[in-house]
Amino acid sequence: MPRIRFDKVHKAFGSNTVIGEFDAEIGDNEFLVLLGPSGCGKSTMLRMIAGLTDITSGELTFDDERVNDLEPRERNIAFVFQSYALYPHMTVRENIAFPLIMDRFKGWYHIPLVNMVMRRRLAGMPEVAEKVAQVAEMLELTDYLERRPKALSGGQRQRVAVARALVREPSVYLLDEPLSNLDAKLRTQMRSEITALYQRVGKTFVYVTHDQVEAMTMATRIVVLDRGEVQQIGTPAEIYERPANEFVARFIGSPAMNLVPVTVQDGRVRLDENDQPTVTTGATLTDGTYHLGVRPEKITVDPSQERGLAAQVSAVERLGGETVVGFRFHDVTQDALLSAESLRTTHFAKAPAELPVSVGDRIGVEFDLSTASWFDPRTGDRIDRETAVASATS
Amino acid sequence: MMARIVGRAFSFTSLAVLVVFAAFPIYWMINTALSTDSELYRTGQSWWPTVGRIADIPSVLSDVPILRWLGNSAVIAFGTTLLSLALAVLAAYALSRFKFYGKGVSAFFLFATQMLPEALLVVPLFALFSTLGLLNELHGLVLANVAFTMPVAVFILKNAIDAIPFKIEESARVDGCPRWGQLTMIVLPLIVPSIAAAAVINFFDGWNEFLFANTFIADSEKWPASVGLASFVGQYSTPLSSVMTAAFLFTLPAIVFFLIVQRQIVSGLTAGAVKG
Amino acid sequence: MVTTVSRSHATAPDTAPRRRRRWRNSFTAYLLIAPAVGYLVVLLLFPLFRGIQLSLTDTKLVNPAGGDFVGAENYTNLMSSGQFWNSLLATLIYTAATVVFAVLLGTAAAVFINRPFRGRAGIRAVMTFPYAMPTVAVALVYVWIYNQSGGVLNNSLGVLGIGQTGWLTDPQWGMFSVVLATVWKVFPFVMLVMLAALQSVPEELYEAAKIDGAGPMSTFRAIVLPHLAPTLRIVALLMTIWSIRRFEIIYLLTGGGPVERTNTLVINIYRRAFSDQDLGVAATIGVLGLVLSILVTLVFFGVERRESRKEAAA
Ligand SMILES: Nc1ncnc2c1ncn2[C@@H]1O[C@H](COP(=O)(O)OP(=O)(O)OP(=O)(O)O)[C@@H](O)[C@H]1O
Ligand SMILES: [Mg+2]
Numbered sequence: 001m002p003r004i005r006f007d008k009v010h011k012a013f014g015s016n017t018v019i020g021e022f023d024a025e026i027g028d029n030e031f032l033v034l035l036g037p038s039g040c041g042k043s044t045m046l047r048m049i050a051g052l053t054d055i056t057s058g059e060l061t062f063d064d065e066r067v068n069d070l071e072p073r074e075r076n077i078a079f080v081f082q083s084y085a086l087y088p089h090m091t092v093r094e095n096i097a098f099p100l101i102m103d104r105f106k107g108w109y110h111i112p113l114v115n116m117v118m119r120r121r122l123a124g125m126p127e128v129a130e131k132v133a134q135v136a137e138m139l140e141l142t143d144y145l146e147r148r149p150k151a152l153s154g155g156q157r158q159r160v161a162v163a164r165a166l167v168r169e170p171s172v173y174l175l176d177e178p179l180s181n182l183d184a185k186l187r188t189q190m191r192s193e194i195t196a197l198y199q200r201v202g203k204t205f206v207y208v209t210h211d212q213v214e215a216m217t218m219a220t221r222i223v224v225l226d227r228g229e230v231q232q233i234g235t236p237a238e239i240y241e242r243p244a245n246e247f248v249a250r251f252i253g254s255p256a257m258n259l260v261p262v263t264v265q266d267g268r269v270r271l272d273e274n275d276q277p278t279v280t281t282g283a284t285l286t287d288g289t290y291h292l293g294v295r296p297e298k299i300t301v302d303p304s305q306e307r308g309l310a311a312q313v314s315a316v317e318r319l320g321g322e323t324v325v326g327f328r329f330h331d332v333t334q335d336a337l338l339s340a341e342s343l344r345t346t347h348f349a350k351a352p353a354e355l356p357v358s359v360g361d362r363i364g365v366e367f368d369l370s371t372a373s374w375f376d377p378r379t380g381d382r383i384d385r386e387t388a389v390a391s392a393t394s
Numbered sequence: 395m396m397a398r399i400v401g402r403a404f405s406f407t408s409l410a411v412l413v414v415f416a417a418f419p420i421y422w423m424i425n426t427a428l429s430t431d432s433e434l435y436r437t438g439q440s441w442w443p444t445v446g447r448i449a450d451i452p453s454v455l456s457d458v459p460i461l462r463w464l465g466n467s468a469v470i471a472f473g474t475t476l477l478s479l480a481l482a483v484l485a486a487y488a489l490s491r492f493k494f495y496g497k498g499v500s501a502f503f504l505f506a507t508q509m510l511p512e513a514l515l516v517v518p519l520f521a522l523f524s525t526l527g528l529l530n531e532l533h534g535l536v537l538a539n540v541a542f543t544m545p546v547a548v549f550i551l552k553n554a555i556d557a558i559p560f561k562i563e564e565s566a567r568v569d570g571c572p573r574w575g576q577l578t579m580i581v582l583p584l585i586v587p588s589i590a591a592a593a594v595i596n597f598f599d600g601w602n603e604f605l606f607a608n609t610f611i612a613d614s615e616k617w618p619a620s621v622g623l624a625s626f627v628g629q630y631s632t633p634l635s636s637v638m639t640a641a642f643l644f645t646l647p648a649i650v651f652f653l654i655v656q657r658q659i660v661s662g663l664t665a666g667a668v669k670g
Numbered sequence: 671m672v673t674t675v676s677r678s679h680a681t682a683p684d685t686a687p688r689r690r691r692r693w694r695n696s697f698t699a700y701l702l703i704a705p706a707v708g709y710l711v712v713l714l715l716f717p718l719f720r721g722i723q724l725s726l727t728d729t730k731l732v733n734p735a736g737g738d739f740v741g742a743e744n745y746t747n748l749m750s751s752g753q754f755w756n757s758l759l760a761t762l763i764y765t766a767a768t769v770v771f772a773v774l775l776g777t778a779a780a781v782f783i784n785r786p787f788r789g790r791a792g793i794r795a796v797m798t799f800p801y802a803m804p805t806v807a808v809a810l811v812y813v814w815i816y817n818q819s820g821g822v823l824n825n826s827l828g829v830l831g832i833g834q835t836g837w838l839t840d841p842q843w844g845m846f847s848v849v850l851a852t853v854w855k856v857f858p859f860v861m862l863v864m865l866a867a868l869q870s871v872p873e874e875l876y877e878a879a880k881i882d883g884a885g886p887m888s889t890f891r892a893i894v895l896p897h898l899a900p901t902l903r904i905v906a907l908l909m910t911i912w913s914i915r916r917f918e919i920i921y922l923l924t925g926g927g928p929v930e931r932t933n934t935l936v937i938n939i940y941r942r943a944f945s946d947q948d949l950g951v952a953a954t955i956g957v958l959g960l961v962l963s964i965l966v967t968l969v970f971f972g973v974e975r976r977e978s979r980k981e982a983a984a
Contacts, residue, residue: 052564054691069691073570085565089583102570110574119579164569401886409782409793412775416797419854422822423811434820485706492699500707507714508908509963511915513936514956517943518720519713521734541713544706573698602804604918609944620806627813627922634814641807652802653795 002062009058018044019228031205033215036225042208046174050079078165080175084157086149093145099168100128135167155186175207212252224248246380249293255348260292273329293373299349300366301325308366313357325349427638457636463622467601473536474600475593482547490555504545512605529610538606543599547592554588591658598648619644724953731947744954761934765913767849776860784868801858809922812851844931848923867901907970914963935959
């Protein structure tokens with residue numbers, strides 16, 4: 001169970017930089033999730049850990065041993081590919097046994113014809129056969145051992161891929177979007193199966209996904225990537241509650257965090273989009289403009305308009321358990337509803353399911369500022385109130 | 395309605411004409427094989443074969459040493475196929491899976507061989523083989539054939555390997571399988587249909603080859619069937635029905651094999667033709 | 671092993687081991703491709719250069735190693751010899767005729783056989799027999815079919831009361847007969863390739879055409895033909911290159927006769943080398959034939975480039 005450390009890891013394909021400069025450390029038994037939009041370099045990161053892609057510069061160490069130039073098998077890792085990459089010509093049993101057989105393969109076994117004989121012999125060895133049976137049992141694949149991958153469902157294939165990873169008892173599991181090919185229901189099920197597996201084997205997992213639900217539910221720590229740059233590293237709660245910048249704020253959460261342009265003056269906050277009442281706040285920020293970040297569930301909608309700021313409903317999505325209310329501080333006109341500008345200035349709140357609102361209604365909205373985030377509108381970076389206060393007082 | 399019937403009738407007739415056109419010479423070969431020379435040259439050949447003459451086929455073997463020639467053809471064809479595939483598998487794997495300096499040139503070089511007329515090369519090859527003592531030898535013929543069959547096999551196999559997701563080999567690499575093992579245990583089993591197609595195409599290139607064999611092999615004991623049979627063209631001392639029977643025996647394996655792996659051959663040919 | 675090396679280089683990352691690995695990777699690639707390329711260099715490229723070299727000498731078959739350098743003499747002699755131009759003409763006629771008829775016939779066969787009907791697989795198999803049949807066997811059968819006194823062609827014509835000819839011996843008919851046999855032999859290749867191309871025409875296109883009320887002819891012209899065009903061009907190129915190269919069937923049917931009507935460049939090479947024993951001149955003809963093939967290919971790729979540019983613009 002190695003500690004994996006990245007020291008200024010950089011990757012470029014030709015002149016095209018894919019990973020800027022990656023510094024991080026993955027502790028023992030962590031479930032680290034690499035999260036980011038498509039094309040941000042997640043798979044590339046994972047493949048560098050696996051040794052399938054060369055690291056352009058920087059250093060990757062497992063327990064302080066530099067592994068940049070080790071072959072994948074020498075790193076004692078397992079890799080589950082997005083497409084599973086099962087061996088189509090082998091049965092499930094042969095697929096699962098393959099890593100074990102390769103461990104016991106000697107150089108001269110590779111001579112044509114000899115390799116067929118030796119493979120059969122190795123597969124018949126009790127330690128191999130038992131291990132395969134045991135892993136198959138654990139993943140409920142026993143009934144499918146003689147089938148080819150073609151004759152399996154998506155979920156079963158995925159389990160075979162996991163079984164193949166598991167059988168060699170590696171110390172690091174690398175998984176590249178293993179659930180992205182499954183339908184929603186199976187995905188939920190496999191999510192909990194992988195979590196259970198993680199808890200059972202107690203090894204280090206590095207898991208790539210662009211699905212924030214997977215990240216939030218499975219990770220012990222998340223690395224948010226965008227365009228090859230690390231945006232934030234932290235626990236799911238930290239990432240959710242204290243996003244390091246506007247990218248993270250928008251990427252995590254559904255609907256995303258609301259970012260409202262505001263001006264702070266003398267400790268009072270005024271919404272730029274709306275010249276009516278200013279909000280009194282306990283925030284001790286230096287004067288200036290900010291983006292105020294508020295999670296949808298931290299906004300209270302009051303249909304009676306008695307409390308909060310005046311706003312108008314522009315969208316209502318009833319999800320059954322709750323209702324998402326889209327609102328704007330400007331007046332809502334029909335033709336403005338669809339414009340890009342109106343989408344940008346629409347904010348979302350999560351309200352109880354039965355809340356009696358419909359599009360066009362005038363409502364009051366109240367922000368819970370005690371949990372709000374503040375961002376620098378120029379850099380998009382988070383401004384911690386404490387540091388802001390500190391710089392204000394010094 | 396009327397137009398449709400006319401259209402149907404037209405395409406049915408055309409198809410029938412095409413089938414007759416394609417099949418007639420083969421039918422005629424069989425018909426001739428089952429006729430006697432007196433019919434052929436005097437009374438006139440019947441449209442229908444005398445099926446009972448099949449029993450006389452063994453007597454052909456005394457007129458024409460066809461079994462020996464077919465044996466030579468088989469040796470040449472097997473040798474050509476084995477050598478050609480051994481070289482082609484490695485080259486196709488390299489072209490499909492590696493980046494290296496000179497890859498484009500190598501690929502072009504392989505395609506360019508399609509343009510070289512054998513008749514141009516037969517002269518310098520004749521000189522080369524006579525210095526190397528390869529004239530009049532079956533293995534010399536194999537060497538010459540492979541130069542023309544191997545590039546075809548490379549194209550078919552490269553296309554087949556290109557179609558395998560690279561992830562499967564990477565997966566094997568993670569499982570601890572070295573490069574050579576990836577080729578023999580992962581890639582090759584997955585392209586078996588294409589290997590079969592390439593093998594059949596190469597086999598019958600070797601089986602049918604005439605020009606080199608006719609030029610390099612002087613000894614009639616070592617003739618392949620193509621050269622042996624060609625020696626009967628315009629020669630009337632051997633009964634024509636025997637010659638035709640021998641030709642039929644020569645044709646039969648080619649057609650049977652072609653039918654068995656037809657689907658793979660077609661996809662092999664199409665890949666070669668379309669990807670060029 | 672690599673580990674120890676890399677540890678000692680820990681301060682200067684990605685230098686020696688990386689380069690070594692990359693080099694090892696290329697080395698593997700070269701190792702894999704070297705046998706094939708080396709083979710072709712020895713058995714094709716070297717003979718080709720020898721051939722070009724021979725074309726500049728007056729080498730004779732009896733003494734292949736001897737022969738004096740004569741410069742471009744063979745070339746100038748050929749250029750001023752009517753025999754050579756006849757041979758070139760025969761090549762062009764033979765090539766054009768076989769390519770046109772084989773492509774037409776093969777495409778037509780593919781179109782007829784593309785529609786599903788009972789017994790289609792069997793009919794398709796029968797139509798591919800000519801392609802599978804060894805050329806020597808083809809030649810034997812056609813020589814008999816074309817035979818002046820007992821051949822089925824003349825016998826049938828006789829029954830119809832039409833005059834008979836020596837199909838392979840009459841200068842008027844020699845080329846025709848050779849082309850017919852060749853077309854018979856090669857049209858299944860065109861058929862198979864075009865069939866595959868036809869089956870890749872998306873079904874929706876036909877349906878769209880039907881909805882637009884297009885008849886079978888206009889559907890073919892507007893939908894199918896454009897889809898087939900790229901494959902047709904490739905097939906035509908291959909057919910052309912192969913026709914320029916084709917030796918056996920002509921050699922066995924007519925040997926270049928009657929009166930040199932079918933004496934294509936390739937036949938000419940062989941006769942010059944092994945009948946006239948004049949290797950120098952034979953090689954010269956070969957080089958010129960090769961130039962012809964290369965020209966055809968270049969023209970083809972020129973057309974291809976223009977077409978793809980047109981498609982990109984459209
Ligand atoms: N072999 C390669 N050569 C050149 N560029 C590459 C190569 N592999 C990946 N890239 C580029 O690197 C970037 C990151 O790719 P990567 O596959 O890591 O993205 P990803 O985050 O896994 O995306 P996805 O979620 O779509 O899988 C992309 O812009 C891609 O185009
Ligand atoms: Mg990816």
